[in-house]
Amino acid sequence: MKNNLHKHVAYVYDAIAGVYQQTITQPTDHLDDFLAMLPSGASILDAGCGIGTDAGYMSEKGHRVCGLDLSPGMLEIAEKTHLRVTFCLQDLQDPDFSAGSFHGVVASFSLIHIRKDQVIPTLQKYHELLTPDGFMFLALQSGRSQEVFLKEPYKPDETTFLNIFSLDEVQHVLSRSGFNILQSWRRRPDAVKEFDFTKLFVVAQKQ
Ligand SMILES: C[S@@+](CC[C@H](N)C(=O)[O-])C[C@H]1O[C@@H](n2cnc3c(N)ncnc32)[C@H](O)[C@@H]1O
Numbered sequence: 001m002k003n004n005l006h007k008h009v010a011y012v013y014d015a016i017a018g019v020y021q022q023t024i025t026q027p028t029d030h031l032d033d034f035l036a037m038l039p040s041g042a043s044i045l046d047a048g049c050g051i052g053t054d055a056g057y058m059s060e061k062g063h064r065v066c067g068l069d070l071s072p073g074m075l076e077i078a079e080k081t082h083l084r085v086t087f088c089l090q091d092l093q094d095p096d097f098s099a100g101s102f103h104g105v106v107a108s109f110s111l112i113h114i115r116k117d118q119v120i121p122t123l124q125k126y127h128e129l130l131t132p133d134g135f136m137f138l139a140l141q142s143g144r145s146q147e148v149f150l151k152e153p154y155k156p157d158e159t160t161f162l163n164i165f166s167l168d169e170v171q172h173v174l175s176r177s178g179f180n181i182l183q184s185w186r187r188r189p190d191a192v193k194e195f196d197f198t199k200l201f202v203v204a205q206k207q
Contacts, residue, residue: 048110052078
């Protein structure tokens with residue numbers, strides 16, 4: 001594991017894995033818009049898959065899905081719940097797969113936990129993992145540009161590191177990493193009241 005941030009992410013998500021299992025039962029908004037771009041039986045990487053809700057959903061739709069995460073606790077639930085998905089303990093900043101392995105890469109509320117200066121290098125790795133013209137699905141928090149430690153809603157005695165990107169920054173990091181944005185949607189979160197951001201969902205294509 002790379003640094004203290006990684007250890008802390010794994011620690012916090014291990015601790016809240018059970019709550020996630022009770023709570024995150026539906027796939028991420030707009031995941032279907034991304035799936036509509038892919039061929040049938042596509043190969044998809046879910047980077048920061050958590051308990052595997054999206055991965056399982058995509059697998060049920062007939063795709064070949066591989067989910068990776070840093071939290072053994074999240075992965076344990078994912079493996080027990082979604083038997084047709086391959087899960088592995090990996091850092092989403094350093095995915096260990098061959099170039100061109102995937103038609104699509106999903107990063108749903110996972111890149112939010114890495115330092116901003118690591119986002120472009122990470123997206124560039126996903127670019128390399130994709131087939132020519134492959135697709136990327138991103139879900140993240142958007143708002144005033146910042147890096148913060150925010151109280152974890154499911155474990156209020158802990159904080160988690162979050163990066164918040166402005167809309168301009170999202171466009172910038174995707175284009176610097178070699179992606180064209182095809183579609184995007186914004187939605188205000190239901191729960192987090194003390195912090196001002198919107199949820200942003202993006203489908204982008206490898207240039
Ligand atoms: C907010 S949860 C989202 C889970 C899932 N993608 C979803 O949308 O329900 C963030 C997930 O990203 C994982 N994560 C954060 N940083 C990571 C890293 N560097 N490498 C792998 N997984 C990471 C966490 O362990 C956690 O499971």
